[in-house]
Amino acid sequence: MINLKKVKRYSLKARLSKVNKGDFALKPAKGRSFSVFFDSLPNILKAKDLRSVSADIIAARRKNKGVILMAGAHVIKCGLNPVLIELLEKKVITCICLNGAGLIHDFEIAYQGKTSEDVAANLKDGKFGMGIETADFINAAVKEGTEAGFGLGYALANKMAGAALPNKDLSLIYNAYKRKIPVCVFAAIGTDIIHQHPSFDAAATAVGSLRDFHILVERIRSLNQGGVVLNFGSAVLLPEVFLKALNLARNLGSKVKDFTSANFDMIYQYRAAQNVVSRPTASGGKGYYIIGHHEIMLPLLAQSILEKI
Numbered sequence: 115m116i117n118l119k120k121v122k123r124y125s126l127k128a129r130l131s132k133v134n135k136g137d138f139a140l141k142p143a144k145g146r147s148f149s150v151f152f153d154s155l156p157n158i159l160k161a162k163d164l165r166s167v168s169a170d171i172i173a174a175r176r177k178n179k180g181v182i183l184m185a186g187a188h189v190i191k192c193g194l195n196p197v198l199i200e201l202l203e204k205k206v207i208t209c210i211c212l213n214g215a216g217l218i219h220d221f222e223i224a225y226q227g228k229t230s231e232d233v234a235a236n237l238k239d240g241k242f243g244m245g246i247e248t249a250d251f252i253n254a255a256v257k258e259g260t261e262a263g264f265g266l267g268y269a270l271a272n273k274m275a276g277a278a279l280p281n282k283d284l285s286l287i288y289n290a291y292k293r294k295i296p297v298c299v300f301a302a303i304g305t306d307i308i309h310q311h312p313s314f315d316a317a318a319t320a321v322g323s324l325r326d327f328h329i330l331v332e333r334i335r336s337l338n339q340g341g342v343v344l345n346f347g348s349a350v351l352l353p354e355v356f357l358k359a360l361n362l363a364r365n366l367g368s369k370v371k372d373f374t375s376a377n378f379d380m381i382y383q384y385r386a387a388q389n390v391v392s393r394p395t396a397s398g399g400k401g402y403y404i405i406g407h408h409e410i411m412l413p414l415l416a417q418s419i420l421e422k423i
Contacts, residue, residue, distance in 0.1 A: 133158065149421045152414075163376075163402045164411075168418040170374040170400070171206060171342050175423060179373075180208045180336030184356060184390075186347035187215035190286065191230050192409040195223065197416045199289045206419060209333040210267075210290055210297045213351050214306040217252055217270055217287070217299055224274060224285040225251070243307025251277075253313035260318040265325035267297030296333065298326035300355050327359060334363045337373040345377045345390045346408055353377075353389035360394055371398035378404050378411050 139161075140154035155161040174181050183198070201207045212220075222229035225247060236242040243249075252270060259269020271291035274282060282288050290297045301323045303309060303316055334356075337343060345352060363370050375394055377386045382405065391401035404411065 137162075148417055152418050152421070160404050160406075163404055164415065164418070166400070167342070167344075167374065167376045167402055167404070168415060168422075170340075171344075171415075171419055172422050174340055174342045174374075175206055177340050179339070179341040180333055180343075181206055181341065182209045182211065182330075182333060182337065182343045183207045184211040184343065184345040184348055184352040185216065186349070186352070187213060187219050188347045189408050189412065190216055190219040190223070192407075192412075194408065194412050195220070195284050195286045197413050198286050199284075200420065201416055202286075202289055202293055202295055204420060204423060206423070208295060208336065209330070210286070210295065211330060211352055211355070212267070212287075212297065212299050213348060214299065214301040214308075217266070218248055218306060218308060220285050220287050221252055221270065221274070222248055224279040224282045224288060227281040227284070243310055245307075249308040249311035250313050252308050253311060253315065256322055257315045257318045260322040260325075263325075264322065265296075265329060266299035266301065266319065266322035267326055269322055270299075271297060296326075296329050298330045298333075299323060300326065300351060302351060327355065330355070330359045331362050331366075334359050334370055335368045338368070338370045339372050341373040343373065343375045343390065343394075345375075345379075345386055346412060347379055348386070349379070349383040350385045353383075353386045357389040357393065371395075373399045374402070375399065376402040376404065378406065378408065378415075380405065380407055 137157040139156040255273035395401040
């Protein structure tokens with residue numbers, strides 16, 4: 115039998131403790147300002163990470179470094195364009211990356227102030243995604259814009275600028291255009307409803323998307339030594355694009371390291387964890403993965419930034 119009298123012990127006071135009362139949350143109180151509330155969160159785990167990401171974005175803005183936002187279309191569908199537009203207005207975001215669905219929902223908001231159809235209901239009889247105005251406007255913009263030498267994001271924004279769209283002030287793409295902030299759009303052929311229509315030009319879409327890829331490569335250079343890249347809700351496409359764009363920038367001789375990357379999503383996504391958080395910062399920098407709903411996390415992050423710039 116073992117002899118417990120021979121067990122080696124030590125004083126608790128000599129042991130490292132990872133949780134300290136100084137890091138505890140403050141108790142809730144009525145009438146607090148947002149800044150006081152944000153500072154009252156525990157300095158532990160993801161609350162600590164959220165503070166760090168916020169502080170790094172503020173520091174990047176002060177040092178004139180890039181803050182690249184990559185976002186899945188769900189971010190737009192969650193009603194977050196006003197939040198993002200304010201970050202554009204305050205010169206926080208310096209580049210936006212979207213997938214093809216981002217174009218669609220952003221245009222529909224500008225066109226009619228509403229978006230997001232009932233896919234299950236319309237799929238039953240083949241009506242899913244067959245709205246005329248969305249497809250014809252975007253597909254025409256892409257064709258005309260790429261012929262003029264534009265990328266996908268600028269092609270749509272340029273056409274929106276000259277169109278009578280009643281809710282244009284709510285368009286993320288148009289607001290970025292007004293402020294000369296690039297919107298890079300990456301299309302995967304067959305993934306978007308506008309690809310089903312006779313007005314769709316696959317060649318023009320590919321050319322425009324490649325131009326946006328080259329713009330992103332150039333913008334990635336601004337991450338070096340203190341920039342920030344954020345990914346909200348793109349599980350595969352934008353993380354893959356970002357990794358290749360980062361690699362190409364480094365291949366062409368740019369030193370892009372010691373920056374912050376942060377992935378925000380509702381669940382853990384392998385590709386985003388690897389291609390946004392871990393691999394890009396392996397040679398220097400910080401990576402964070404924060405799980406939460408976009409309609410809560412993005413306004414929380416944005417407000418914490420705007421309170422201190």
